[in-house]
Amino acid sequence: MKRRKYTRDHVAWNLLTVVSFASFAFFFLFPLFRLIVGAIWTGNGFNLEPFKRFFATKYYMQAVANSFKVSTVTTLIAICTGTTFAMIMRYFKIKGKKVVDILLLVSTITPPFLGGYSWILLFGRVGWVTTWLKNTFGIIFPGIYGFWGIVFTFVCHSTMTMYMYISGALKNVDATLNEAAASLGCFGIRRIIKIIIPLILPTVLSTALLTFMHCFADYGTCALIGEGYNVMGTLIYTAFLGEVSRDATLASAMASITLIFTSCLFMVQRWLASRRVVEMNALHPIEQKKPKGIVAILSHFYIYLMTTLAVCPIFVVAYNSFQKASGFLFLPGYSLDSYRTAIKRLGDAIQRTYAYGLIAIVLIVVIAVIISYANVRHSSSITKTADTLTMFPLVVPGTVLGIAMVLAFNGAPFYLNGTAALVISVWVIRRLPYTIRSTTGVLHNISISVEEASQSLGANPFRTFIRVTFPMLFSGVLPGALLSFIASITELSSSLMVYNFKTVTMSIKIYTEICKGNFGVASAMSTILLLSAVVVLGVLFKVSKGNYEFTL
Amino acid sequence: MSITINIEHAKKAYGKNVVIEDLSAQIKPGEFFTLLGPSGCGKTTLLRMIAGFNTIEGGTIAFDDKVINNLPPHKRNIGMVFQNYAVFPHMSTRENIAFGLKERKVKDPELTNRVDEVLEKVQIRELADRMPSNMSGGQQQRIALARAMVINPDVLLFDEPLSNLDAKLRVEMRSVIRHIQQQAGITTIYVTHDQEEALAISDRIAVMHKGEIQQIDEPVKIYRKPRNLFVATFMGQTNILDVDVNGQDISISGTDVNYHFERIRKDHQITKGKLVVRPNDFTFEDAGIEGVVTERIFFGTITTYTVKTNIGDLVVTRDVNEHMKSIGETVHLAIPVEVVNVFDADGKNMSIMEDAG
Numbered sequence: 001m002k003r004r005k006y007t008r009d010h011v012a013w014n015l016l017t018v019v020s021f022a023s024f025a026f027f028f029l030f031p032l033f034r035l036i037v038g039a040i041w042t043g044n045g046f047n048l049e050p051f052k053r054f055f056a057t058k059y060y061m062q063a064v065a066n067s068f069k070v071s072t073v074t075t076l077i078a079i080c081t082g083t084t085f086a087m088i089m090r091y092f093k094i095k096g097k098k099v100v101d102i103l104l105l106v107s108t109i110t111p112p113f114l115g116g117y118s119w120i121l122l123f124g125r126v127g128w129v130t131t132w133l134k135n136t137f138g139i140i141f142p143g144i145y146g147f148w149g150i151v152f153t154f155v156c157h158s159t160m161t162m163y164m165y166i167s168g169a170l171k172n173v174d175a176t177l178n179e180a181a182a183s184l185g186c187f188g189i190r191r192i193i194k195i196i197i198p199l200i201l202p203t204v205l206s207t208a209l210l211t212f213m214h215c216f217a218d219y220g221t222c223a224l225i226g227e228g229y230n231v232m233g234t235l236i237y238t239a240f241l242g243e244v245s246r247d248a249t250l251a252s253a254m255a256s257i258t259l260i261f262t263s264c265l266f267m268v269q270r271w272l273a274s275r276r277v278v279e280m281n282a283l284h285p286i287e288q289k290k291p292k293g294i295v296a297i298l299s300h301f302y303i304y305l306m307t308t309l310a311v312c313p314i315f316v317v318a319y320n321s322f323q324k325a326s327g328f329l330f331l332p333g334y335s336l337d338s339y340r341t342a343i344k345r346l347g348d349a350i351q352r353t354y355a356y357g358l359i360a361i362v363l364i365v366v367i368a369v370i371i372s373y374a375n376v377r378h379s380s381s382i383t384k385t386a387d388t389l390t391m392f393p394l395v396v397p398g399t400v401l402g403i404a405m406v407l408a409f410n411g412a413p414f415y416l417n418g419t420a421a422l423v424i425s426v427w428v429i430r431r432l433p434y435t436i437r438s439t440t441g442v443l444h445n446i447s448i449s450v451e452e453a454s455q456s457l458g459a460n461p462f463r464t465f466i467r468v469t470f471p472m473l474f475s476g477v478l479p480g481a482l483l484s485f486i487a488s489i490t491e492l493s494s495s496l497m498v499y500n501f502k503t504v505t506m507s508i509k510i511y512t513e514i515c516k517g518n519f520g521v522a523s524a525m526s527t528i529l530l531l532s533a534v535v536v537l538g539v540l541f542k543v544s545k546g547n548y549e550f551t552l
Numbered sequence: 553m554s555i556t557i558n559i560e561h562a563k564k565a566y567g568k569n570v571v572i573e574d575l576s577a578q579i580k581p582g583e584f585f586t587l588l589g590p591s592g593c594g595k596t597t598l599l600r601m602i603a604g605f606n607t608i609e610g611g612t613i614a615f616d617d618k619v620i621n622n623l624p625p626h627k628r629n630i631g632m633v634f635q636n637y638a639v640f641p642h643m644s645t646r647e648n649i650a651f652g653l654k655e656r657k658v659k660d661p662e663l664t665n666r667v668d669e670v671l672e673k674v675q676i677r678e679l680a681d682r683m684p685s686n687m688s689g690g691q692q693q694r695i696a697l698a699r700a701m702v703i704n705p706d707v708l709l710f711d712e713p714l715s716n717l718d719a720k721l722r723v724e725m726r727s728v729i730r731h732i733q734q735q736a737g738i739t740t741i742y743v744t745h746d747q748e749e750a751l752a753i754s755d756r757i758a759v760m761h762k763g764e765i766q767q768i769d770e771p772v773k774i775y776r777k778p779r780n781l782f783v784a785t786f787m788g789q790t791n792i793l794d795v796d797v798n799g800q801d802i803s804i805s806g807t808d809v810n811y812h813f814e815r816i817r818k819d820h821q822i823t824k825g826k827l828v829v830r831p832n833d834f835t836f837e838d839a840g841i842e843g844v845v846t847e848r849i850f851f852g853t854i855t856t857y858t859v860k861t862n863i864g865d866l867v868v869t870r871d872v873n874e875h876m877k878s879i880g881e882t883v884h885l886a887i888p889v890e891v892v893n894v895f896d897a898d899g900k901n902m903s904i905m906e907d908a909g
């Protein structure tokens with residue numbers, strides 16, 4: 001009897017993984033590799049001169065120190081604010097919790113650079129609050145610039161990200177654990193420290209690392225609000241694209257250093273994630289209590305304050321867009337002039353942005369489904385490698401990815417610079433890890449016997465995938481995909497590196513207008529962008545019935 | 553019409569771990585055949601080899617004369633029912649049931665007619681247009697059963713279909729399954745670890761242990777004439793007594809009680825053996841193994857006693873209508889020779905099996 005294993009599907013899925021992974025590698029690993037090699041190898045010998053210069057120059061080292069300072073301070077504050085926020089929301093009945101949750105979800109669609117921009121509108125040199133303070137009290141507020149401005153903006157943004165992930169972890173802490181602790185005489189703060197914190201610590205730490213890395217190499221926010229407070233992101237950008245002191249080798253040297261550093265953090269993050277031995281699945285989620293007295297007042301105050309800070313940018317921008325404006329000055333009275341100019345200047349950038357976003361999201365879903373399905377159902381060393389390496393973009397800063405792409409695809413034989421392909425692939429790569437994670441999660445919840453039932457009823461593996469697996473996957477994957485769509489169309493740091501005038505997108509237009517000081521037009525453009533994001537969010541709420549969960 | 557399943561020298565290994573070494577069995581046309589055994593003995597593995605979800609490392613499995621070793625599952629024309637129901641959550645009851653028919657390109661009105669007919673048969677007509685997500689386990693299992701039946705499969709395969717249901721539903725569903733199977737006359741293989749379920753539902757039972765079939769027989773024979781000690785103990789609670797054997801005469805070690813066993817052949821050389829007595833086989837008589845009642849549990853229709861004897865504690869169950877013994881009472885236990893079995897040191901039944909019945 002001839003022996004044969006039914007590995008045709010196995011082989012097919014592994015092949016599909018290889019193809020998907022190869023395209024991922026081409027647009028991601030290859031550029032990063034080129035970046036590092038290009039930084040140390042001149043073609044006929046090693047050249048460590050840019051590195052030496054970097055480490056020997058006080059100006060650059062100062063920026064490195066600044067980056068560390070900003071990221072560390074932001075992360076520490078965000079851990080406290082985010083964890084507190086999550087705990088209050090999980091354990092106390094807060095009035096208007098539903099509204100708060102919706103507002104927070106809306107706030108996550110605001111890209112950090114827009115946050116920075118709106119804080120300038122409020123607390124900048126000619127901001128509303130600054131002007132109001134001067135006119136009413138004669139207090140001269142120097143404006144929210146420099147170190148604390150950056151930290152403030154990042155904290156407002158990161159607190160919410162922290163909250164979403166930690167809240168997911170808290171949901172899985174079983175109430176009986178809590179009760180067991182209480183029955184053993186462990187109460188209140190002691191219980192939080194002894195039981196809850198250790199359980200959610202892995203999630204907190206890995207979210208903290210992500211926050212740290214996001215801050216470490218951010219460009220947009222620091223450029224807008226830093227005003228000469230140099231960090232790695234701004235240094236890399238100016239060295240690569242700046243008008244003066246352009247120096248591509250130095251830029252790639254700095255990008256390489258950043259990359260190596262964030263990669264180390266990534267390893268730490270993966271290690272932490274793999275050590276998450278406490279697999280929890282709460283049958284009895286903790287019941288929410290009504291807070292009393294001073295605790296009630298403080299909790300409500302805190303929740304409302306943080307929520308306001310998180311959504312404030314959106315409302316500021318929206319309000320501004322209807323004001324009469326001239327340059328960076330807003331005049332009394334309202335008009336739609338800003339919108340007229342905005343729409344004229346945006347031109348076909350609007351359609352382009354949505355078209356790119358849609359293409360990106362289709363690609364993301366296809367690749368994510370292939371890689372996670374293959375890894376869950378037809379696991380092999382190939383699929384495992386693909387699964388692990390596709391997590392890597394999580395920690396590659398947008399600026400670094402942008403530079404790497406430009407350097408790799410600029411010249412012969414690709415000539416891809418400024419093409420739609422490059423912009424779209426940047427978006428795909430940056431969002432792929434999130435979608436792969438959520439798809440894998442959904443797949444683990446689909447019992448293999450459902451697929452086997454389909455095959456036993458006569459559907460071949462391909463038809464089973466189309467008629468059973470994919471429809472079941474789709475509803476689980478859709479929410480994540482919609483969030484990725486929003487994140488893609490609002491992406492700035494790497495799009496800024498790879499675009500040209502033919503592939504300019506909305507967020508780039510907004511950034512350019514801000515830089516030119518056309519605040520009215522920038523606000524109008526931002527409102528258009530955010531509005532479409534809100535529409536997508538509405539769809540998300542509809543399809544997920546408000547049950548969307550964030551996991552890492 | 554109904555098909556025969558021939559399993560010859562089938563072998564299964566997961567990597568180096570050989571789960572089934574060499575297994576042969578023939579399942580007759582239209583038969584309800586049950587694989588019974590403790591968890592981990594390889595029942596699911598064998599069933600999935602027949603379904604095509606497991607590779608076969610040696611030997612052959614044939615439907616009638618057609619060897620199906622290399623036929624993928626979707627071409628085997630089987631209906632399978634899973635422990636976790638595996639109902640398609642994104643399809644209504646009707647769509648679930650129509651799934652296999654659509655794969656077979658069956659068109660309306662035949663499609664609707666066949667679905668309606670089977671809905672009627674498993675009594676879930678009123679669920680036809682609902683989604684399965686909020687249905688009970690019993691309802692979902694009925695959908696799964698209907699879905700497997702409607703395609704007129706050559707073989708029906710069940711993998712512990714009732715073990716996620718509560719006790720009452722289990723009894724109800726097992727008669728539904730049995731009834732429908734008999735009507736349709738489809739060759740059926742049913743996997744379970746529950747011996748009571750197996751006895752109630754099967755035409756024949758194969759008792760499995762560590763990847764090997766210990767005995768294939770009708771339920772009564774499996775229960776009354778277990779081929780070996782494993783089957784005897786697996787089929788329910790037992791008292792195992794050491795005995796000295798001398799031809800057809802058997803004396804219970806440590807007592808002066810003797811029995812004469814007609815069913816054992818005379819010409820053997822065995823001197824030591826084990827006598828297996830089920831709790832309800834013992835009777836209280838004037839003579840027999842002497843002991844004292846130390847515990848009495850009343851279950852409604854039966855009463856269970858623990859009797860302390862000088863060969864250990866023995867468990868006895870008697871009908872409730874019988875006069876009850878009280879704790880501390882001295883009793884004598886007799887053994888009805890015609891229903892109990894003696895096993896040799898290797899655990900093999902010493903009775904002549906052919907006349908069993």
Ligand SMILES: Nc1ncnc2c1ncn2[C@@H]1O[C@H](COP(=O)(O)OP(=O)(O)O)[C@@H](O)[C@H]1O
Nearest residue numbers: 566569571589590591592593594595596597598
């Ligand atoms: N996919 C698998 N890979 C490796 N070993 C397996 C696999 N499935 C089952 N086994 C092993 O095969 C043996 C029999 O399992 P199974 O057929 O599921 O038993 P049963 O259904 O009788 O409880 C067990 O020891 C189990 O560990």
Ligand SMILES: [Mg+2]
Nearest residue numbers: 595596597712
């Ligand atoms: Mg099993």
